[in-house]
Amino acid sequence: MRLSRYFLPILKETPKEAEIVSHRLMLRAGMLRQQSAGIYSWLPMGKKVLDKVGQIVREEQDRSGAIEIMMPTIQSADLWRESGRYDDYGKEMLRITDRHERDMLYGPTNEEMVTDIFRSYVRSYRDLPLNLYHIQWKFRDEVRPRFGVMRGREFLMKDAYSFDVDQEGARRAYNKMFVAYLRTFERLGLQAIPMKADSGPIGGDMTHEFIVLASTGESAVFLDKELLDTPVPGADTDFDADLSPIVTAWTSKYAATEEMHDEAAFAALPDERKVTARGIEVGHIFYFGTKYSEPMGAKVAGPDGTERPVHMGSYGIGVSRLVAGLIEASHDDAGIIWPDSVAPFDVGLVNLKVGDAATDAACEDLLAKLEAAGKDVLYDDTDGRAGAKFATMDLIGLPWQLIVGPKGLADGMVELKRRASGERETLSIESALARLTGG
Amino acid sequence: MRLSRYFLPILKETPKEAEIVSHRLMLRAGMLRQQSAGIYSWLPMGKKVLDKVGQIVREEQDRSGAIEIMMPTIQSADLWRESGRYDDYGKEMLRITDRHERDMLYGPTNEEMVTDIFRSYVRSYRDLPLNLYHIQWKFRDEVRPRFGVMRGREFLMKDAYSFDVDQEGARRAYNKMFVAYLRTFERLGLQAIPMKADSGPIGGDMTHEFIVLASTGESAVFLDKELLDTPVPGADTDFDADLSPIVTAWTSKYAATEEMHDEAAFAALPDERKVTARGIEVGHIFYFGTKYSEPMGAKVAGPDGTERPVHMGSYGIGVSRLVAGLIEASHDDAGIIWPDSVAPFDVGLVNLKVGDAATDAACEDLLAKLEAAGKDVLYDDTDGRAGAKFATMDLIGLPWQLIVGPKGLADGMVELKRRASGERETLSIESALARLTGG
Incomplete structure (x- = not known):
């Protein structure tokens, strides 16, 4: 591409509204233009990086056996009434009334819709396991959008949803995504550490955030230094094999965000293994059992013929957020330093x-x-x-x-x-x- | 891909709501699921075809020198107030109020936004010509959505916008898109004929619809048989050269939709060259001069230093609609017959x-x-x-x-x-x- 024919509107001045380095650099490097609060156009170079990040996410989802679909951005409120979330979601949900006065919304996430797809077609445990994902624009009407695409209102997310006949199957699905995420972030040139997240009323150990280490990160994190040298599974990983040894290797050592930090457990580490750093959340995987399948009637017949609600999990990666995360993790005073895999x-x-x-x-x-x-x-x-x-x-x-x-x-x-x-x-x-x- | 691990929900029964063959076949072949009136999920096989069509569209836009960006789906009403279209657009525009009571809308098209991007950065004729495009979801709140993705409410469109210092430059931009469209549809395995469209108050000859011939098409078309044998420009076409001979070869022969049909001109053709057929609109290219640049103040300094509003054109291809159009043009009683280039x-x-x-x-x-x-x-x-x-x-x-x-x-x-x-x-x-x- 000849620069004389390209559209690369470099800004000479540092935009005042940009509070963090990735936002500043994306504006200055002509990657991004704000259209409204928290809503951005991706200019040519930004679009190229966004596509490259999305493609790596896609390839690793596919490798793990997840199947790509494309759900629409606009959803019917009725689906969300079935799960009870229409009233619970609050003002972050962008609510819309169409010309026939039907209640619609701009999807902030897709648990309800994918559960609806599932229940429309799948009847038997023999059609499981199943993991459907899409990479689609979402909208969350943040009260105070800031930090550029790090916390925008309209954002591109990869969200995958797994369906299994029981919790044991759901754990296998969870482990596949766990490994797929390790691989994804490594290919993006990032050091991302899985950290246990709050599982809320579901309980259990099947929820992790993936945190990229960056000195400009949004929150403090605490981890065992040995995690920094734990190997990431290769491209030849057999996703049909038992992946639990890999997951155990990554989860048996201490790693926690501020919210989940256990000072006593961290103190028990030898001093030379204590790492305190800052991090950015770039992915979240979560097992939530029958939370949606039960109220929405997404059931399959098991081997014994009786119907039961499917066990589900959801697995998100903020694709547009990752572009900013990559810059937070890799820049210097002169500008951005792209990893080879995503360079425009x-x-x-x-x-x-x-x-x-x-x-x-x-x-x-x-x-x-x-x-x-x-x-x-x-x-x-x-x-x-x-x-x-x-x-x-x-x-x-x-x-x-x-x-x-x-x-x-x-x-x-x-x-x-x-x-x-x-x-x-x-x-x-x-x-x-x-x-x-x-x- | 093993079918046992894929998600291909074939329907045995023909869905009653589907009025046209592409809609029926897309539902039966497990490509599509309706989520709300005119709003669809693309299931795995549908998503694959959608991506393949989009990729061919992208490659031919790039070849012609257009540059890809990504504008957001949600737009500020203020931009549309500048052009005067906020009040004119009517009920097809999905209007939204955000949590801060700001008027927003789901973009049905992007002339205003792209003009805003242009005026924010470009100051001189030396930065022209410029053609920016994106492939993004749009929403038009059709009063009675029907025919599946042929006329949905949420749909995927490629829209390109050209910027030139004068009408002569705009004609060169127009001709590039004209040739890019011929190539795009041929690569998709379609016979698409450019037909003069109604230019409205702008006047002139720079607006064409591209019509795919299909026996199940939505409207009657009339054309000179010689158009069916007019060669489509090759991949080695030099887009910097004068493309007007190609455009003339395609526009000097009779071709018209019902709305633009001139019975007398058609009657003047020798009988053996009169073709009456049915067609589906799959693309529209349009020069509209300074309609948006003037009210929105998108100006550049010319060689003489004086500022003038840029001359613009817009160029659309309905990507999701094309998937249905492909099936309308290529199927038999047993099902779909995909052209090699877009087969899932x-x-x-x-x-x-x-x-x-x-x-x-x-x-x-x-x-x-x-x-x-x-x-x-x-x-x-x-x-x-x-x-x-x-x-x-x-x-x-x-x-x-x-x-x-x-x-x-x-x-x-x-x-x-x-x-x-x-x-x-x-x-x-x-x-x-x-x-x-x-x-």
Whole structure:
């Protein structure tokens, strides 16, 4: 993509309304524009990252056996009356009346609707286990939306819902999502730690939040240092096998958010293993039994022929929130530092002297070769100053910068900069290409 | 994907509420479930087709130089007050009041919002041309939603918006979209004919509807037979070149919907070139000049330094509607016939005797080899009757059926059926694989 043809509205000034670093950087890097309080347009570079994050989430859901559907954003209030949540949900639910005076709402979550889908089609335990997910816009009418997409009103969420004949089956479903989440966050370049969450009236141990460690995180977290070295399951993990040893490895060591912190248990750890940090919640998995299936009549016949309400769990990842979370976890004073897996472009190609025939030709040649090798390149072919071009590249945080100018070219050399380390190297065009394409 | 682990809720009965064939088939084939009037969940197979259609639309928008963004579904009423449409739009607009009593709405279209994005960042003709698009859910509160996703209330639309310094530039933008649309529909396996639409108060010749020919279409259309043989531009089309010869080739011959039909002009055609058919609108492109930029103050400085409102056009494709349109254009009594480019799976692999060791082993081997070759396979590993399995495969309309049973296997043979032609052939496993993988 040529920058001259792209739409990348970099802001020179730091927007005053942005209170946290990810919000500031997303606005400055031209990823995002606020349309109303807590409601954002994703500009081209933001949209690319959002899609890449969503795609990794999708691939790991699919790998674990969950099946993708797409539920609508607008729901009937009647469904929520069945579960009793229509009255309970409060002002965060965006309530709507349609032209026929029917009560509708913009879905803040989809337990009721997915339970309705389930009960419409599934009758027998033989059709289980089943896990349906979608990646869809949700709306929660926060009283004071802030922090950009970290706590927006309209937000993109992946929510999965598992259906099993009994609690034992539900635990297997839960463990699959647990492992899928570990893999998802690792692929996103994040260190996410599962921490036990409050299970409320359901009770039990089947609810965890996944917390990304970031110095700018919203809340304090406490954990056993050994968790930082616990291995994340590989892509070859057999999701049909018993996953409980993996889950046990991750849950038997101390890790807690402020709300769930047990000072005495933490104090019992050897001092060198006590880690106090800050974190951002990016996922939540939750077993809730028959809370919805019972009032909504979502039943299956078991092996003995008797009908019983299905056991369910729900599993959320805030996809739009994650984009901000990634920036909170990976940035410096100059701007964003994208992990390779979600970077909007792999390489920023900087032409230091647009209009100089040799420099233009070298850049065009590099662009063509990188794209032929499958690399997504943002080519800065505008006639700005070198300093401004470098600042923009650092701000938008592409993993590699390839800098081409007439002086270096006279010796057949270009410069390659790794954004994360800041390391710069002068090397031949061929070597630079080989480095970038793994050739 | 193994059918035993998939969620494909085939309906045996034809749903009474479905008035048109695409709606009937989408419900029967387990693609869709109605949640409220005109509001649908896309079940797994429906979601796959929706994504494939959306991806082809995206690729052709990108090829033409349009840039993808993502605007939110919920908009502020104030934006629509600026253009004057808040009061004009009527009851089809879903109006919402948030918890702070602010007037909001669920976007039925995005001219105002995209104009707001434009005016926030773009100041100079040097940043033009620009074409921004998104693929996002929209809502129109139809008084009587019907025909499934052909005329739903919540629907997925691709809408692009072009910005140019003058009408001449806008025509170039228009022509790019015109060609992109021809390519998009051809890749979807559809014969779509651009037909002049009513330009209303704007006037001029820059508005066309793209109409798919289908015997079950919603309205009559009249066209010159030569249009059916007019070539669609190839993937190597240079979108920076003058595209007007292509547009002229497609617009200089007679083609009109009922509303725009000119009986005298049609009568002047030689009889053998008169085609009367039925059609479905699947796209609409439209130049509207400064209708929004003027009241909303979206101006750029021209080469002479004076500011002027930008010239705009909008370009829509109903992505969810297209899924139904595809079925209207391609089905038979037994079910859907998907074009290869959007089929939810490439191959349906039918095991005629699940539990028979040799048959199971042959199927597993075929599944592994087809998937290794990049084919997306739905493997019917359930223990149903052969007749029911065949009926399901015909209903869901995958391009190829590969049928494996113990009798054929005894001679090393399997059966391959092409859904579109109904042609069946008995051949060796190796030949079948070679046929399906192009090996």
